Amino acid sequence: MGPGPPTDGDSSSREPAIRAYSTNETSNYHQIKFITMAIRAALLLVRATPLQFSFNPKQALVLKQNNRNYAVKSSLEPPDVQRLAETARISLAPHEVEEFAPKIQQVIDWFGQLQAVDLQNVAPAIRADNEEETLRDDSPEIFENRDAILAAVPCYEDSYIKVPKVLNKE
Amino acid sequence: MALTFFRGLHTHSFLMYPSSFLSRKNGMLYCTMKSIRGQTETQEKSQHQLKVSTQTQSRKHDDIFKNFEAIIGIETHVQLSTLTKAFCSCPYNYGAQPNTSICPVCMGLPGALPVLSTKVIESAVKVGLALNCNLSLSSKFDRKQYFYPDLPKGYQISQFDIPIATGGYLDVDIPLEFGGGHRKFGITRVHMEEDAGKLLHTGNGSFSQVDLNRAGVPLLEIVSEPDMRTGIEAAEYAAELQRLVRYLGVSNGNMQEGSLRCDVNISIRPIGQLEFGTKVEIKNLNSFSSVSRAIDFEISRQALLHSQGQADQIVQETRLWEEGAQKTVTMRKKEGLADYRYFPEPDLPGVTLTEEYVDGIRCSLPELPEMKRRRYEGMGLNMQDVLFLTNDINVADFFDSAIAEGADVKLAANWIMGDIAAYMKNEKLSINEIQLNSHELVELISSIKGGTISGKIGKEILFELMAKGGTVKGLIKEKNLVQIADPVEIEKMVDKVLADNPKQLEQYRGGKTKLQGYFAGQIMKESKGKANPALLNKILLEKLNAKS
Numbered sequence: 001m002g003p004g005p006p007t008d009g010d011s012s013s014r015e016p017a018i019r020a021y022s023t024n025e026t027s028n029y030h031q032i033k034f035i036t037m038a039i040r041a042a043l044l045l046v047r048a049t050p051l052q053f054s055f056n057p058k059q060a061l062v063l064k065q066n067n068r069n070y071a072v073k074s075s076l077e078p079p080d081v082q083r084l085a086e087t088a089r090i091s092l093a094p095h096e097v098e099e100f101a102p103k104i105q106q107v108i109d110w111f112g113q114l115q116a117v118d119l120q121n122v123a124p125a126i127r128a129d130n131e132e133e134t135l136r137d138d139s140p141e142i143f144e145n146r147d148a149i150l151a152a153v154p155c156y157e158d159s160y161i162k163v164p165k166v167l168n169k170e
Numbered sequence: 171m172a173l174t175f176f177r178g179l180h181t182h183s184f185l186m187y188p189s190s191f192l193s194r195k196n197g198m199l200y201c202t203m204k205s206i207r208g209q210t211e212t213q214e215k216s217q218h219q220l221k222v223s224t225q226t227q228s229r230k231h232d233d234i235f236k237n238f239e240a241i242i243g244i245e246t247h248v249q250l251s252t253l254t255k256a257f258c259s260c261p262y263n264y265g266a267q268p269n270t271s272i273c274p275v276c277m278g279l280p281g282a283l284p285v286l287s288t289k290v291i292e293s294a295v296k297v298g299l300a301l302n303c304n305l306s307l308s309s310k311f312d313r314k315q316y317f318y319p320d321l322p323k324g325y326q327i328s329q330f331d332i333p334i335a336t337g338g339y340l341d342v343d344i345p346l347e348f349g350g351g352h353r354k355f356g357i358t359r360v361h362m363e364e365d366a367g368k369l370l371h372t373g374n375g376s377f378s379q380v381d382l383n384r385a386g387v388p389l390l391e392i393v394s395e396p397d398m399r400t401g402i403e404a405a406e407y408a409a410e411l412q413r414l415v416r417y418l419g420v421s422n423g424n425m426q427e428g429s430l431r432c433d434v435n436i437s438i439r440p441i442g443q444l445e446f447g448t449k450v451e452i453k454n455l456n457s458f459s460s461v462s463r464a465i466d467f468e469i470s471r472q473a474l475l476h477s478q479g480q481a482d483q484i485v486q487e488t489r490l491w492e493e494g495a496q497k498t499v500t501m502r503k504k505e506g507l508a509d510y511r512y513f514p515e516p517d518l519p520g521v522t523l524t525e526e527y528v529d530g531i532r533c534s535l536p537e538l539p540e541m542k543r544r545r546y547e548g549m550g551l552n553m554q555d556v557l558f559l560t561n562d563i564n565v566a567d568f569f570d571s572a573i574a575e576g577a578d579v580k581l582a583a584n585w586i587m588g589d590i591a592a593y594m595k596n597e598k599l600s601i602n603e604i605q606l607n608s609h610e611l612v613e614l615i616s617s618i619k620g621g622t623i624s625g626k627i628g629k630e631i632l633f634e635l636m637a638k639g640g641t642v643k644g645l646i647k648e649k650n651l652v653q654i655a656d657p658v659e660i661e662k663m664v665d666k667v668l669a670d671n672p673k674q675l676e677q678y679r680g681g682k683t684k685l686q687g688y689f690a691g692q693i694m695k696e697s698k699g700k701a702n703p704a705l706l707n708k709i710l711l712e713k714l715n716a717k718s
Contacts, residue, residue: 142260
């Protein structure tokens with residue numbers, strides 16, 4: 001994966017296939033994953049507060065429409081990288097925090113550009129959809145290359161993945 | 171049945187939470203009688219010792235108890251019995267070798283895309299309809315972010331603001347031993363989501379072990395309204411949900427395997443107070459009786475704190491039920507609201523249902539436990555019979571097919587609940603595993619009713635049928651068990667027995683008429699249990715009184 005915002009999925013193919021994955025890339029995997037996480041988190045800063053979500057579907061739709069107003073909002077809060085790292089369970093040295101902050105800010109700015117699009121006359125949708133069949137039958141298939149997945153696990157022993165003790169830690 | 175709520179308490183906690191304080195009702199939960207039988211028997215012994223010393227305290231505590239009302243809501247996770255995981259084709263088998271059922275999708279590898287199984291939607295719609303919910307014809311998936319080793323993606327795919335079903339209810343009949351009555355508990359919502367992997371914290375090392383076979387397995391989360399008031403109500407609600415998913419065939423509902431997991435939310439408030447108390451969540455409830463006992467424990471813990479002026483020590487937290495110690499302990503205190511940063515899942519399209527699809531499923535729904543109970547009640551069965559027969563869908567099916575063949579309702583119920591149930595329990599077999607089928611039960615009942623065999627012989631045949639199979643007619647023929655109803659033949663046997671017992675005959679005629687029972691027994695023995703009892707007694711009496 002090169003620089004720039006990673007996409008979350010390729011909507012042209014619904015097959016659960018591997019894209020851009022090989023064992024060589026797993027060393028970068030953690031970094032990529034963090035940036036992805038951070039971007040997701042940052043995007044949520046762009047979004048409204050968690051209060052926008054309600055268990056009442058009607059209310060949610062109304063609030064969605066209110067989201068459009070964010071296009072009007074001019075400046076965004078700079079990302080709190082330290083807090084983002086905490087929620088991603090990653091410890092960052094102070095110089096790393098400094099290093100990441102502008103990168104994440106850049107991503108947020110890209111999305112800032114999208115906010116300029118005028119959506120006043122577009123009906124709100126629950127989400128973007130494509131028209132094709134996007135479901136699967138309930139027929140099991142064993143993934144052939146399981147060994148490659150397990151080989152990429154940092155610590156694997158007695159058929160379990162070993163991780164630092166995590167009891168009573170949310 | 172002895173009290174079973176508490177055992178093995180440490181002296182300290184015992185004084186804090188005396189058992190008699192908790193046990194407002196004696197007896198076990200109806201729904202769990204079978205599964206935890208062994209456990210309760212061992213509990214009964216230790217219970218006795220505790221009981222004596224607590225009786226004096228109990229009245230005072232009952233008073234405290236009466237002043238509070240508990241508000242209980244339950245969050246239930248039902249694991250769907252699909253062949254594949256929710257968003258990938260990995261097979262799921264409970265107990266499989268760890269980390270064998272994995273693929274790029276459920277391992278959260280970059281670039282892998284989830285694809286939802288139709289079976290998950292179908293199951294959710296079935297459950298939503300069975301719970302009398304409104305279905306969202308257009309719902310969606312969301313990402314719930316949290317970092318934990320049981321979740322390779324770093325987020326759980328779930329449904330947040332638009333669940334597939336909302337606003338339903340569940341009908342529950344409370345067993346008579348718990349006061350009986352009918353309850354309607356509200357259902358807030360039902361949504362689809364994926365399960366996480368399993369973490370094992372074995373040994374004392376600094377590592378935890380992760381098995382990701384379960385990661386991505388489909389779950390339905392069913393959230394109730396806070397409508398329950400007692401541990402019994404909560405346990406019966408959970409038991410009814412289990413029956414429901416089993417009747418629907420969407421899950422095995424097995425609590426031991428974790429296919430049905432209940433988290434309880436509970437707060438208490440002084441009766442008459444409008445605002446709610448501080449809510450505590452209880453996890454690690456692996457049986458219906460632990461649901462009930464954990465709630466009763468928690469109510470008493472909180473009521474005691476209230477009565478001691480320490481209500482401020484009730485804090486919003488998650489507590490774990492410890493089955494061994496029979497108490498709840500703090501697992502984690504809530505530090506503000508968890509920040510899950512939900513947002514719509516970009517890798518999955520929305521879930522769209524058509525009216526035709528929903529109607530199709532509605533029409534194909536089986537008879538549900540509540541309908542079955544009302545129907546059985548209408549057939550004249552009492553509530554105890556009704557609850558027993560409807561508890562297990564296979565037992566209900568067995569009963570239904572016996573009735574369909576014309577068996578007497580009450581007789582069929584009695585046979586199933588009596589000797590058949592006892593046999594199943596002793597042999598640890600389900601009704602589908604015993605060799606007897608419903609057709610032969612019908613044959614047996616009519617053979618007894620028609621006088622071909624006696625009730626006693628019928629019982630013997632029943633055990634043979636359950637253990638080895640075969641037919642009633644075949645066994646009667648093979649063992650020559652047809653009831654002797656020929657007066658001449660019975661008369662012969664009566665004569666023989668009277669001739670063999672001259673002393674007793676003399677005593678009888680001397681006024682010791684109780685000996686009639688002795689003669690009857692001897693004659694029955696002579697006939698190998700086959701003599702028609704009414705006829706036997708009639709002839710015997712005639713003979714005994716003939717020459718006096």
